[in-house]
Amino acid sequence: MGGFTEANLRALAGVRSFKRGLGYLDAVSGVEVGDGWVTATVHGTERYEVELTLDGPGEPAGECDCPYGLEGNFCKHLVALGLTVLARSESLPRQRKAARDRARDLDAWLSELSKDELLVLVREQVAEDRQLRRRLELRAASARGDLAEVRARVRELLDIGPFAQYGYVEYADAGAYSDQAGQAVSAIRALTGSGRAADAIILAREAMQLLAEVLESVDDSDGRLGQVGGHLADAHREACCAARPDPEELARWLVGHVLGDADDLTDIDPLDYEDVLGERGMTALRKLAVEAWRGNRTGWAEKYLMERLAKAGGDVEAVIAVHAADLAPNGHTHLVIARELDTAGRPDEALRWAERGVRDARDPAAVDTALVDYLCDRYAQAARLPDVVALRRDHFGARRTLLAYQQLRAAARAAECWQAERERAVALLRADAGRRQQGWYGGPVLVDALLDDKDVDAAWQAATETGAHDRQWLTLADRVRADRPADALGVYVRLAEPLTRQTGNAVYEQLVRLLLSIRDCHQRLGTPDEFTAYITALRTLQKRKRNLMRLMDEHGL
Template identity: 70%
Template sequence: MNGLTEAKLRSLAGARSFERGRDYTDAVSGVEFDEDRITAFVHGTERYEVELVLGGTRGPVGECDCPYGQEGNFCKHLVALGLAVLARKADVPRLRKEARDRKRGLDGWLSGLTREDLLTLVREEMAEAPGLRRRLELRAASARGDLAGIRSRVRELLDIGPFARYGYVEYADAHAYAGQAGQAVSAIRSLTASGRAADAIVLTREAIESLIRVVENVDDSDGSLESVGADLADAHHDACRAAAPDPDELAHWLVSHTLRDACELTDIDPLDYADLLGEPGMAALRRYAVEAWQANRTGWAEKYLMERLAKSGRDIDTVIAVHAADLAPNGHSHLLIARELDTAGRTAEALEWAERGVRETEDPATVDTALVDHLAECYTRTGRLADAVTLRRDHFAARRSLLTYQQLRAAAQAADRWPAERETALTLLRADGDRVLIDILLDDKDIDAAWQAATACGAHDGQWLTLADHSRPARPADALAVYLRLAARLAPQTGNATYEALVSLLLNIRDCHHHLGTPDDFTTYITTLRATHKRKRNLMRLMDDHGL
């Protein structure tokens, strides 16, 4: 059966869902076979509809409308159906043939009915199935051009009332609501297909408004409602393509919608309408965008729209004006402008903006580090090595860290000015008494100075460990003192991660005793440690593994 086996079901579902699915095999009902499709109901906390598709090169795939299945998982209900089918494996060929025969029989019977009999049948089915009745009502309203009727029905389909408990659609009901909302999209598309695209534009926009009003009251964790929004966006674009609305009116709506807080629900991009707007419409689009931006120059949506429109028209000066109207206090906006100008080949202006960004940052400690990097790279590229050193020195003075020190060192070495710069930098750090001095001296491989700084300023355990690791061959006694202190803190603790860290220290302690020529002292230390912590079996085992 195209790869349907217990092993395959376990692989698809995972061991936990597979075992839970075994308990649901008796809850499977209404199994129906098609060529490569098997559907059924599985009764759990609710009745779930499940479907297995057996065709395909990768074996069976499935869908279930339970919450776990809606997230794309092969759930326990699908396992239950698969196991139920496997239990009837010998009957499957016969059941498929019977399904084909039933389908042919139904088609033949329907074809033989008179018009009156078909109408009677459809009316009877509509009375039994309200969902079918509503779908056919929409089709009928579309066929006769009943815009008011379609509008009313679309509003009903987008109403969260029937799904909302206490005014909110919870996760368990969101998928069903999104499915109903999807019917509204289909109804709108039918208008476009029947030559009423202008009406479809109106209804699409009304539907988008309705969806925006309710989206905050729906738990759309699985993105079902977002998919409906995307479908509405596509329906709007298709209707506009068919109806060719007034370019100015379309441009105004696109800008207004794009600047709304909930515009991400549809993710409509005004530039996707460029061919429909034409030159007059694009001009109107830019005009409305500029008006909106001038009214709110610091608005993120307004700035983003202006920037995109300017870039699409290769209007670099407008891009700069947008950023310049709302300069960030840390120089980030200056960096964006400098990059745009560099891309446009206007390097002198780019450099001026970058320098201005550094200069105008009120607190040098908060300057955008990417701006400093950009400007330093510009200086280096143009041979202004002294300026690069000055920039890096000022940045280090404002923000004293290992990274800014390393950047200063690289710039100063390139300018052949490192010894003097290093002494100035270390003088600042010693005056601060900051532990970053230890990291910097370690990075410089100045181990003796790092020991002095750690002794004078104090160091955290990680720094002491690094110092000991670097110093073990040359200063084994100092390193040993560090390792013993750290090991004494770890020894009372438990846990495999602690044991691994302790064993690493013990190996270093042994190495120190080797350098000092005191192996007997180490033997005594280890013997005492083992006696004290012999109940920690994992620690003892790990020590055995390392010959301790």
């Protein structure tokens, strides 16, 4: 088993999946050991098939058909199988040798069979295995060059009818449908392998359209049908590489496909076909992409295709033109253009586009914060500190959040003008606090800003005058408790009172934290007897809440 250890499993799965896997050891059944692999069934929410590969080029790997495993993760079911294998490590070498012997014996036996005997064997398997029969029927039709028959079988395989109730394939049946659709892809690839790549191109395109039409009727939560779409795209490209279709026709199809609905499933990149398209095809592709974009400059697919082709060709001007044709009102597109220009080594133009983004924004409060950050970084690099302060001031004036206040403070301190800026900023926040009703969600930014400045007395006064959120009052009480225990005590008692009417462990933990703070205040005030009376009365009223009583006992309350 080489380096396969429990530590491997823990590293592959992560702490959470490893711990959960410990609970599935009794759910592992049907363990089969091969030469370098182990398979089993693990019974969880459903019945899952699991396979561990022990002799790969790197660390051990595994596959599981549970939803988490299908995303490529090393799941709890794989952990359970891995731990089961480790528990049987002494017998594993013997089992692997037996697997190698069986494989060798089977191969030797098959090699000795005559053609007629092999036919009898295959026919027996075909009669028993419907999936095998379908695959062989498709191969036979491909070998005969019967395109009509292969097309009919592909359509049958992609039909959701046998799996759908009321026209929709539920999650429980989606895996089986995806497996069947995968057989259609295999059939198309077989056409290419048998020298009929031109037919494979036709059927691959038809299959893409058929899958696109049923995609919304399948619960593809696991993404398995999406994987089939990716394999189908690969099959189409392989067929094109083999058949070398007309470059201009291929370019037209690629543009139509990328701009159509089917691309959501296959995610085809036209640039992957560059070697097939050649110079003539790429010229046609660019021309068609430009025409499509000019017809719909705000279309996402049209913009993406144009940008992709322009970047591949190193045409920065074309990239800028694509973005400039549909500028976002918050300046985000201006930032995208600025970064493209930076990459192209044109920083002065980049700066002008970024400044234009802020200047042209319809709503100053909605300006992309990343654009503001970009400009401030550029100004700071050029030692234009007053410009940084001015931009941060305008941004704060439009947003008036704690973060915007902190950013203004940092910029103003760097420019040595924070005192004047702070007076203006606090005045704005004070006006905001005066206009808002007490208890608004999150509390006045004024209180948070003063706390962030470590001006606790001013923050307490602001909270008293304009109101504050309970979160802010708790922070204030914690900050003043050492010097003003009486003021802090009043806050803690007020915050604790509504919690006594609620239940739940999270509430109890919050209440106990407040009770500990209340005890500390009484100790500082020299009034421990008052705290004892308070706790005694509280215990009498809350005695039915066993978890609360237990938690209070643990903390000596």
